[in-house]
Amino acid sequence: MVHGLALNITVQSYDQSLDFGLMADAKAMPDVRLLADSIAVAFDDVRGLAVEDIAPRLARMRTPAW
DSSP states (O other), X not given: OOTTOOEEEEEEEETTEEEEEEEEOTTTXXXXXXXXXXXXXXXXXXXXXXXXXXXXXXXXXXXXXX
């Protein structure tokens, strides 16, 4: 652990995946698993919104205008 660091969140993307890394001081954040689970839920919510917003546009692009 780095002195003075209470929480570090690292996000890395590679080849169609997005990875989150969490490192927390136990005194500052005793239940880092709760944060990790909450991030996963929030990410799924955001990902779902993006698909719902984009799907109608993609359908229009695939449908010929004539």
